Every structure is written in structure tokens, then in C-alpha cells.
Amino acid sequence: MAQSQRRTVIIGGGVIGGFAAYHLRQTGREVTIVEKGKFGAGCSHGNCGYVSPSHVLPLCRPGQIMNGVKGMFSSQRALRIHPRLSLSFWSWMMKFALKCNDYDALLSGKARHALLQSSAALYREIIQKENLQVEWKTDGLLFVFQEQQGFDHYRGTDKWLRDNFGVAAEPLDGDALVRLEPSLKPGMAGAWFYRIDSHLRPSRLMSELRRVLIEQGVKIVEDCEVRGFAASDGRATAVRTSGQDIAGDEFVVCTGSWTPFLNSELGCQIPIQPGKGYSITMARPKLCPKYPMILEECHVAITPFEQGYRVGSTMEFAGYDTTLNRTRLNYLRSGAARYLHEPTAEPVEEEWYGWRPMTWDGKPYIDRTPRFGNVWVAAGHNMLGISMGTGTGKLVAELVDGRIPHIDPVPYRIGRS
Helix, strand or coil, rough: CHHCCCEEECCCCHHHHHHHHHHCCCCCEEEEECCCCCCCCCCCCCCCCCCCCCCCCCCCCHHHHHHHHHCCCCCCCCCEEEECCCHHHHHHHHHHHHHHCHHHHHHHHHHHHHHHHHHHHHHHHHHHHHCCCCCEEEECCCECCCCCHHHHHHHHHHHHHHHHCCCEEEEEEHHHHHHHHCCCCCCCCCEEEEECEEEEEEHHHHHHCCCCCCCCCCCECCCCCEHHHHHHCCCEEEECCCCCCCCCCCCEEHHHHHHHHHHHHHHHCEEEEEEEEEEECCCCCCCCCCCCCCCCCCCCCEECCCEEEEEEEEEEEEECCCCCCCCHHHHHHHHHHHCCCCCCCCCCEEEEEEEEECCCCCCCCCEEHHHHHCCCEEEECCCHHHHHHHHHHHHHHHHHHEEEEEEEHHHHHCCCC
């Protein structure tokens, strides 16, 4: 069958599914996206919008075990763990703990670096080619430290990133930092400035991506939950949905934190845990930051948009809890208030939470499933779905199309230890 006649069904309408559809459509395939809610309305909507080649270091790294233990007993920490009776969760946590060492952090870093570099370059290319109006800014990203000890300690991380990946930050002392970014209070120890990073408005990205996909002939089916596959001779023939079955020749599962609910259908274990993040979107303060920044001691993220302002982050392991936890929202506000003259503003446009698809080794799964010869998975991008979206989409298209991939897919294989 000619590629132009092949039908590809993508399950999941977030940033990963969207860019997989974009790249697969370039091969001439007929592409349909099936989304159980609204396209772009999940974790791709309320995040802080960073496109961050700097974010090489995974969450599983030395020191995180103690942070996790402390997070069981305090709600005033960025990392919060709610102990619960769940065999899959504690198995995941044990494997996560075993990866918190220098050797495994380096291996994960190499896999993350490849996707981050690819995606950063592809964003620049696609934004220009498709004239995407996404509030794209290339101002960089500040890692801000209030305490001198933390600022000095990060020098070792900077050296590790420079030596292993060529990812370098510019150190700014407290005085230089406040001159660069006067929205910060005086007395900061300093910041590490990653000029290689960019940011955009996620909701604008998803609306613009939807526009481009529809213009290019991609069909988007919303409010349609996929429940499994119809199959014959080791190949899927259709997805079974809450409505009618949707037939296809190839299928790509891009369902983020919901992927484990399809494990039995896929014939494999995709060990993803939902890591709950929060954000508050509001009007711009009068003294609004120019630069996006991560406030390191509290791990609160700040993003200035052209017509708004977002405070976000935190990592809460509480299962698929649907509560909009005001304690966590207040943590964002109080964290920002430690650093900024005007940490928040009125009116508040949105208070939001979403589940990030966390893997225990910090790498996504991008691979063909063992049960079906024509079903792939692209999920588990941790906190980097936006940052890795374009590169993942291109890699998925290459794997489905049988072309030589532009980056090594082996680190993202299903069933890795």
C-alpha cells in the first residue's frame, strides 16, 4: 500500500500526539487523532511553557531519596508524596530510588539531551514554517537562588552539564541579577542564566497546532475514549472507543499519564506514575518579570506571557487525585513571594492542575509494542512534554515509516531495566 493511502490513528490529543500527527502527515498518511476530552486541554495546557535544552538532569538523581522522604511529612515542599496502599506505586518508587545515582543520571541525561536538542531546533523550524503565533520568546531561563549555599552548590551541576553535554549557564551574582531582572527582591545570592532556553504560551501552541493540523487534513475526534484494540494476526485493525470503532493501518498511543490503563491491551507494562503539578494564571503584575525563572529553593516556576503571567510547578505523587488542593496553590503563591516584589496579580484567570507522566528513570517510552506489529507508544515525558514534543513527533514518524531515525531510539525502548 502506498504511504499516501495508509491510515494512522493517534490516541491522545496532547502536545506529543499533536506533533506525532504533524510529522506523520508529512509522509502523506491519512491521520486521525482520537482524544477522550478536548484537544490540548490536559497537561499540555496549564504548564509553564518552557522549551528547555537545559533540563538534562532527571528527577532521579543523588539526593532525591531524602527529598522524597521529607515530602511524606510536609506539605510545604515542592516534592510531596502521599503514602498509599498501591503495589504498582511502591514498585515504581523502589525502581526510582535505585536510579538515584550518578551513573544512571548520566545515562538518562544522554537520552533526554538528544530529544531536547532535537526539539529545540525543530521548534524554531516549525514555528517559522507554519507561522505559529505562540508568543515565542528566546529570552533564556533564570535559575534563581536566594541562598548563597545553593548558588555555590549549583556550580558543580553546571560543570557536570558542561563537561558531559556542552550545556552551559552564565553565573550572575546578586547585584548583576537584580540589574538584569528588577522584579526580584534585593538580597538574592544570584542566578544561573541559560540563554539557550526559550518559552511559549502552551494554550496558544495547542490552538495553533490544531489549526495547522486541520488545514493539513488531519481529523481530530474529541470526547471519544479509546478502550482497546480490535486485532487480527498480531496486528491491530481498529481502536475500540466509547463511540464507533476507528479503523487504521498503524496506531500510536500518546496518552501521557493515562497510558498504564492500556497496559493489558498493549501487552506490556508502561510504568508511568501521575505526578501532579499546579499552576495559577493571572494578569501581569505592574512590575512583571521579563525573564522566565525557576525559584530554586522552593522550585516554583514563573512565566511572563505577552497578555498574562503564570506561577507553577510542584510535584505531588497522590495517584489520580482530582482535588484542586488549595494548600499546593498557596505554596506557589508563598514561594513566589519570597523572591519577587509583586509575586501575583489580579484578576486570576485560571487555577489548574494536571498529571505529568513520570517514569522512574526520567526517560520517555517511544517504541513499538510487543503485542502488535503496528502499534507504537510515545508517552512518559515526565515534566518535559512541551520541551520534547517536536523531537518525539519526528522520531515517531521515522519509526512508523521505517526510516533511519535522526536520534538513537534504543534508550526509549519498552521493557528496559
